[in-house]
Amino acid sequence: MQNLYIGVDLGGTNIAAGIVDRTGKIIAKKSVRTNLPRPESELEKDIFNLCSDLCRENGYSLNKDIISIGIGTPGSVDGKRGIVWSNVNFGYTNWTIKENLEKIFGMSIFVENDANTAIVAEVIAGNAVGCKNALVVTLGTGVGGGAFVDGQIYSGYNYSALEVGHMVIRQNGRKCNCGRRGCFERYASAAALAKDTAAAMKKHPESLMWQVCPDIKDVNAQTAFDAMRMGDPTGEKLVRRYVEYLACGLVNLINIFQPEVVCLGGGVSNEKEFLLDLLQPYIDREDFARNARERVTVKIAKFRNDAGIIGAAMLGVNNA
Ligand SMILES: [Zn+2]
Incomplete structure (x- = not known):
């Protein structure tokens, strides 16, 4: 046994x-x-x-x-x-x-x-052990979500809840294949960041992103982050704009669920503390319960691959 x-x-x-x-x-x-x-x-x-x-x-x-x-x-x-x-x-x-x-x-x-x-x-067994209320938001090809509410998986009517990627964060924004416009995942997924990065590289031949990734076909969600760490202004602008979009959707979810912990998974979560440090000021400013005794904690998911x-x-x- x-x-x-x-x-x-x-x-x-x-x-x-x-x-x-x-x-x-x-x-x-x-x-x-x-x-x-x-x-x-x-x-x-x-x-x-x-x-x-x-x-x-x-x-x-x-x-x-x-x-x-x-x-x-x-x-x-x-x-x-x-x-x-x-x-x-x-x-x-x-x-x-x-x-x-x-x-x-x-x-x-x-x-x-x-x-x-x-x-x-x-x-x-991960980074929200023992939490009765917790969220996972996965930043991959799309943006996925799962919720634990009062100690149970929350599936909703039709078992179709937590389609967090299709929450609109910009009305009349980018077209999404779900039929809406301005969906969270059109801005905050790893795929969206990679697409925005490729577009910015074409406009900025001087950007260090060309050093990070000489072949534009290989651009991924890490490219802009790496360039930002090398001091590239175009990379930094991309990352800061990305974090604004991500924060907008995350704070919406925090204000609806008020979970104990939010775990970020998917490709972009490989940026770990660097990403969390950029996100935290938005959460400190916009979490409705920011003055509460116990605060919502945003973490990187323990289990990713x-x-x-x-x-x-x-x-x-x-x-x-
Ligand atoms: Zn959508």
Whole structure:
């Protein structure tokens, strides 16, 4: 008996599984291609084979050493019943994944939306341990969010809450593929910062950003930050404007949820303290409860690269 958990990050490209201990440490991991589109039943078989192989190859017994298996998947997910109501990317509706997998595995399966697994990871074993109210905001290709409210995952009606990336921060602003204009993620995602950086580089051939990144095709969210640290005014202007957008959306969320902790994840969170130091003055000025005895703390998420696997595994701890 090893008292371990398995977390499965069900992505559009890969299915990644990891054996995780209750502190959130990954002991072993393995992945296979998702190979969409195909029927749900085939995916379920692959999840079972992946978890079985993962255990066998690392000397563990699925039945004896693993307490439960958690699955993080995109889409609107009823976590209590373990049903994926709709997953547009996979083309599935009304997928009773928990029931089906429990039959195949003969053990407890937990299922959640993948943004919700990120908050579970931070609350159970990360940088928001023990918080009854906490948020995770992920600054990646888009801007994602997960919330813990009064000690529980907050999913909302239709299991579609916390689409924080589609909160408008500039009315009539940049067009978003959700149909609105001025969405938070059109300004504060890593992808948006990379796009703004490339545009600024074209206008400023003298910028040190060309030294940081000689090929404009390789520009990413780090380019402007690196140039700013080298003393480049164009890089600094970009970063300061980026932080203003980020702060605007974050303070909106802080004022709505008033969480104990906000954890920032995704690519931009690699800037760590440098980013937090730039953000903090906005929060000190605009957090509605700035004069309260206990203040909201903005931190970097503990789990970033493998947050999907760890969060899915921690569903088992959260439900224990
Ligand atoms: Zn949008």
